[in-house]
Amino acid sequence: MAAIPDPLSRHTLVMKFGGTSVGTPAAMTQVVRIVRSEKPRWQNLVVVTSALSGVTDLLLRMVRDVAVSEETFRADGAELLQRHAAIADALIPDADRRRAVMGEIGELAGRVVNLCQAVAVLGEATPRVMDAVASTGERMCVRLLAAALNSEGVAAEAVEATQLIRTDDHYTDAHPDLETSYGMTRQGLAPLLAHGSVPVVTGFIASTAQGNVTTLGRGGSDYSAALIGAALPADDVWIYTDVDGVMTADPRLVADAFTVPVCSYREVSELAFYGAKVLHPKTIRPVIEAGIGLRVCNTFNPDHPGTRLVAELEQQRGVIKAITTVRDLRLVTVEGRGMLGVPGVAARAFETIARLGTSVPLFTQSSSEQSICFAVPAGATDRVVEKLTETFAHEIYHRDIDSVWATDEVGIVTVVGAGMKSTPGVSGRIFNALGMADVNVIAIAQGSSEVSISLVVGAADIKTALRVLHALILRPEKSHDQEIHESHENGKRENEDR
Ligand code: ASP
Ligand code: MG
Numbered sequence: 001m002a003a004i005p006d007p008l009s010r011h012t013l014v015m016k017f018g019g020t021s022v023g024t025p026a027a028m029t030q031v032v033r034i035v036r037s038e039k040p041r042w043q044n045l046v047v048v049t050s051a052l053s054g055v056t057d058l059l060l061r062m063v064r065d066v067a068v069s070e071e072t073f074r075a076d077g078a079e080l081l082q083r084h085a086a087i088a089d090a091l092i093p094d095a096d097r098r099r100a101v102m103g104e105i106g107e108l109a110g111r112v113v114n115l116c117q118a119v120a121v122l123g124e125a126t127p128r129v130m131d132a133v134a135s136t137g138e139r140m141c142v143r144l145l146a147a148a149l150n151s152e153g154v155a156a157e158a159v160e161a162t163q164l165i166r167t168d169d170h171y172t173d174a175h176p177d178l179e180t181s182y183g184m185t186r187q188g189l190a191p192l193l194a195h196g197s198v199p200v201v202t203g204f205i206a207s208t209a210q211g212n213v214t215t216l217g218r219g220g221s222d223y224s225a226a227l228i229g230a231a232l233p234a235d236d237v238w239i240y241t242d243v244d245g246v247m248t249a250d251p252r253l254v255a256d257a258f259t260v261p262v263c264s265y266r267e268v269s270e271l272a273f274y275g276a277k278v279l280h281p282k283t284i285r286p287v288i289e290a291g292i293g294l295r296v297c298n299t300f301n302p303d304h305p306g307t308r309l310v311a312e313l314e315q316q317r318g319v320i321k322a323i324t325t326v327r328d329l330r331l332v333t334v335e336g337r338g339m340l341g342v343p344g345v346a347a348r349a350f351e352t353i354a355r356l357g358t359s360v361p362l363f364t365q366s367s368s369e370q371s372i373c374f375a376v377p378a379g380a381t382d383r384v385v386e387k388l389t390e391t392f393a394h395e396i397y398h399r400d401i402d403s404v405w406a407t408d409e410v411g412i413v414t415v416v417g418a419g420m421k422s423t424p425g426v427s428g429r430i431f432n433a434l435g436m437a438d439v440n441v442i443a444i445a446q447g448s449s450e451v452s453i454s455l456v457v458g459a460a461d462i463k464t465a466l467r468v469l470h471a472l473i474l475r476p477e478k479s480h481d482q483e484i485h486e487s488h489e490n491g492k493r494e495n496e497d498r
Contacts, residue, residue: 014225017048018050023053035047036154091147094151130171142200164188172215172217174214176216222279226294235293237294246263248323254467273361276324295308320417322473336370336400338401339370339371339395352384358380375410408458408459415455439461443455
């Protein structure tokens with residue numbers, strides 16, 4: 001009998017699962033369930049996965065701390081095996097299949113231990129060796145997940161992205177060659193997809209033209225999923241995490257935080273830049289360029305629609321979307337009445353800080369040009385002050401610059417929302433709310449895109465600032481997405497009833 005085409009069935013979906021989604025037997029069971037239920041709805045389904053939560057950290061610790069003792073990294077190697085074996089025991093009932101997978105994982109673990117031994121002899125781990133070790137977590141995970149899917153009757157095959165993504169040799173933070181990678185990805189995945197098999201692909205890892213393993217930077221699995229999505233191209237990329245999408249604030253800090261139903265790429269970039277760990281910041285560009293839909297959703301609450309990310313938002317219901325915070329900073333100020341006439345002070349200050357490898361999440365200059373001020377990580381502050389003092393020794397001697405000094409610890413509270421652009425009075429509301437709560441604002445910066453306003457407040461005021469500003473966000477009544485989701489759910493139930 002000819003199958004009735006499912007009106008919801010579309011072409012190609014890439015699903016990416018983060019570390020917590022695959023970190024325990026219960027979590028991976030949930031992933032298997034999600035993939036199995038989504039499979040019939042798509043012509044092509046590709047899974048990208050991170051390593052089990054904590055495994056990349058463990059691997060990096062092993063290779064960095066080899067000097068400590070051989071016993072330690074042998075114990076770590078055993079823990080690595082144990083984490084994977086616990087999942088294999090729970091999800092792969094067939095003994096032969098389980099033994100085969102654990103055999104491969106054991107081999108990978110053995111190779112890590114050997115590499116660590118070599119590092120112990122050399123006394124130093126090169127970035128290239130670090131990547132060879134760090135990439136092992138994903139390589140183990142894809143084997144486990146593919147076998148778990150097979151055990152549930154889903155045709156799936158482990159694929160290493162070393163065969164799909166080509167990068168330069170900037171180990172630990174490699175840069176992909178998009179054109180080559182897109183070709184390799186299409187070629188690598190097409191045969192599996194043609195057979196209706198689900199490729200289970202390693203996130204995070206890639207390789208150089210010489211075939212050496214590289215990684216795309218910590219948290220890079222999201223980026224891998226975006227690259228694979230753009231290559232195919234996919235209709236959609238769904239990023240599965242352990243919260244209900246992009247939240248209005250960190251739910252650990254704000255109890256009544258809720259999901260942002262729709263968020264523009266610009267807004268989410270701003271959130272990611274200011275500390276919200278929603279998406280790896282590099283994820284967005286390939287997806288925008290390929291016109292692919294992006295959704296962030298929850299492995300542990302898969303019926304929740306999560307957050308849909310869109311290129312442009314037409315109409316904004318609430319002007320403020322989300323609040324995020326960065327802690328552990330201090331503000332370094334360079335000031336002096338003579339600065340007005342001295343060209344290039346800001347450029348030289350930036351250059352000095354950049355040479356220290358310190359990131360500057362926020363920078364302001366007073367319009368009188370008599371002071372400029374940088375937020376820098378608290379731990380780097382003394383060095384920054386020392387180096388700036390050296391850089392401007394001449395100006396300080398001539399009294400053009402009076403001083404270079406740092407505040408006590410501060411935090412940045414960033415209010416994000418593209419709707420702020422067209423709505424006058426938002427900053428009035430923000431300052432009013434902070435004033436009523438007795439929060440002193442030390443410095444302000446607004447991006448020229450007007451998608452965010454960042455406020456620097458004392459460390460002791462961060463929590464209060466976050467709470468009162470979060471109260472300014474309008475809770476959507478019933479969002480458009482929720483309605484779509486509900487009709488979609490009803491459709492599913494009908495399908496099940498058949
Ligand atoms: N496993 C890698 C990490 O921990 C990549 C990722 O999780 O996205 O950084
Ligand atoms: Mg992640």
